[in-house]
Amino acid sequence: GQNIDQPTEMTATEGAIVQINCTYQTSGFNGLFWYQQHAGEAPTFLSYNVLDGLEEKGRFSSFLSRSKGYSYLLLKELQMKDSASYLCAGMDSNYQLIWGAGTKLIIKP
Amino acid sequence: ETGVTQTPRHLVMGMTNKKSLKCEQHLGHNAMYWYKQSAKKPLELMFVYSLEERVENNSVPSRFSPECPNSSHLFLHLHTLQPEDSALYLCASSQDLGLPSYEQYFGPGTRLTVT
Numbered sequence: 001g002q003n004i005d006q007p008t009e010m011t012a013t014e015g016a017i018v019q020i021n022c023t024y025q026t027s028g029f030n031g032l033f034w035y036q037q038h039a040g041e042a043p044t045f046l047s048y049n050v051l052d053g054l055e056e057k058g059r060f061s062s063f064l065s066r067s068k069g070y071s072y073l074l075l076k077e078l079q080m081k082d083s084a085s086y087l088c089a090g091m092d093s094n095y096q097l098i099w100g101a102g103t104k105l106i107i108k109p
Numbered sequence: 110e111t112g113v114t115q116t117p118r119h120l121v122m123g124m125t126n127k128k129s130l131k132c133e134q135h136l137g138h139n140a141m142y143w144y145k146q147s148a149k150k151p152l153e154l155m156f157v158y159s160l161e162e163r164v165e166n167n168s169v170p171s172r173f174s175p176e177c178p179n180s181s182h183l184f185l186h187l188h189t190l191q192p193e194d195s196a197l198y199l200c201a202s203s204q205d206l207g208l209p210s211y212e213q214y215f216g217p218g219t220r221l222t223v224t
Contacts, residue, residue, distance in 0.1 A: 004151065041217060042113070042199065042216055042217045043199070043215045045212035045214070048212060087152070089152075095206060095207050096165070097213070098151075099151040101149055101150055101151045102151075
């Protein structure tokens with residue numbers, strides 16, 4: 001079956017670095033997405049990886065290892081506004097997104 | 110208006126009521142989606158439309174009925190719902206289907222409570 005696993009909740013300190021891990025099993029693979037969702041708001045796109053390696057975008061970076069079925073989202077210089085849920089989603093061979101349940105990130109001052 | 114809008118933002122309905130959720134996208138996209146989001150569960154894809162044609166119906170109960178009159182508008186008609194249908198209903202759009210790099214743009218959702 002298809003499955004996305006990510007931690008339910010993480011806590012980090014303002015100014016620090018946090019890594020949110022995601023493992024995936026999909027029927028075929030057409031890439032890995034990360035979305036951010038603030039409480040009561042719409043999910044917004046953060047990153048897309050289809051090749052192995054690290055993609056950096058400002059304070060956020062996303063990594064993919066296709067052989068390990070593994071991705072992570074790295075957030076640097078954490079700010080209070082980064083408190084949100086982070087959703088990992090793998091795209092299968094039918095171009096459908098298979099979603100994880102999300103990781104709630106709590107930032108403490 | 111910009112992006113993807115949804116109305117109403119909140120809806121409380123009884124199990125015998127009939128109501129509709131509306132979604133509108135102002136991005137010129139060709140694909141639109143309905144998702145159900147329940148607490149601490151993954152997003153569940155309900156329906157997918159491409160150029161007003163339904164291309165996916167993921168075993169959704171018939172009490173949910175989608176309608177896509179044009180590529181900018183998507184409706185979800187609700188009738189005789191159950192309490193377990195209470196959730197956040199999200200609409201999304203993307204440029205097209207079948208191209209993996211096209212991210213989906215989400216609306217703010219309708220918080221539905223069935224009493």
